[in-house]
Amino acid sequence: MYVTNYMTTPPVTVMPDEIIVKVKKIIADNHFRHLPVVDEKNVIVGMVTDRDIRSAYPSTVLLDEMYATEVVKIDNSQVREIMSDIVVTLKKFSTLDDALILFDAKKVGAMPVVDNHNTVIGIFSVRDLLQAYRRIFGLGEKGGALVAVKPDGKKRPLTRIAHILEENDIHFSRLVRAKGRDDSDTETIYVRVNTMNIHAVHAALEEAGFAIDFLKPQS
């Protein structure tokens, strides 16, 4: 559940005095959208994005001669001129949930991961977060099926469901109790079972008094 388990490391970084044309090439060659800017001790000092690069260059509406002159000027400017120096970071012990909250609150697409000395140890993007949750929730894992169960109002439904599945030798990998979009929505319990024999799963749960939610889409 820690970002360090899913971050990209070692990260590619640049220093503040790197010229923009070289930073532009690094971003393009690696298909990055974000690049941490660090000092000589690898301490984070800024972030530059592909958008920062695009915004730095002049409009193509300019006359050719003017455009060429401006491009040369920008190419040879230092990245410190265009980077953001207020950087949202994740820490070594930050969790995926921390990352989710920050991505939502700060509206950024990636964050450097830093240690106690603010040196950059990795970079974690929204895409990394999606991949992490994908692994955790088993999306696209072969051999699984999702079963949704309505809580029966009695105590400890998750314990009882786990018990039923284990007693019936039904392999499962995830058991989640979740509310709907609003707090007023009823809960549903989702279990990802690793079996084709869904008939046996339904039979075992229904015999124990649970009702299956067949998850038909609302029309």
Add this chain to the structure above:
Amino acid sequence: MTDFRNITVIDHLRFDDHDTGGGLHPESPDRLRVIRDRLSASILNPFITHIEASPVAREWLLTVHDEAYLYRFEEAALAGRLDIDHPDNQICYESFEVAMLSASAGINGIDLLESGKAQTVYCNIRPPGHHAERRLALGFCFFNNALIAARYWQRKYNRRVLVIDWDAHHGNGIQSGVESDPGIFYVSIHEHPTFSFPGTGYAEETGIADGKGMVLNIPLPPGASDAAVLSVLNDSIAPAVKKYSPDAIVIAAGFDGHQLDDMSGLAYSTNLYAKLGVYLNVWAEQYCNGKTLSILEGGYHLEALAASVEAYLAGLAATKDTQ
């Protein structure tokens, strides 16, 4: 007057010897027995030619499966193991030999089609196959019967093969076998993988590398019924098939999308399978000189299975007067 083309049914009583342990295991020998009983009492019966499946050369199974897997499966069966790779895949001493015979049936059918001795072939076989992968048994499947048949048709007869699969579950084994191959086009209509085993078959999966565009997945939500299937057939599948222009069609014919079959959340009627038969009848005329090879996959509600197979074959073999 009701009239049908001849239907060649490839079957063997040996298929009943694959013992899945009884109890709540849905893939039971009764599946084939109810189909046999239904067809023998059907108006189709006078038009049916029965052929016994016969084993084919092992090399054709090796076009789809690793030899090490064959040895592992055989050893597990002969050693008296109760399952292989997962408790779903129950086996008995006979299972390896039975699965080899099941995998041979499609090839037997292709030879009949190509020699002109048959036009409409249906393989009434078990265990099913479309989940089986190169070296993995999965979802009651051990050898990928439909993929083995498609490879044979492609390599032996140089055919441009369409495999269409409407079993309620995505045929992960067929897809993984063809997704980098430009010579076989795989179309699958199945319950959405978010909800349904095996959790693969997203619409975004369209093939890779040289096989890009050779996979068409149509996932349907739980509760999807006849209208949804007919809509995708008309709007998505028919144009894709026309563009691909196959000259051989293999149907991975699963019937577990039926509304009575609780192995999926789909809600098809028996009549839908009749309509699917008619669709394939028309496509066969259009692309393959009227020839098709259908191979049984899933279908676990015994009454619904028998009725659906009959309805499907009736649609598939109907002459123009009957359609």
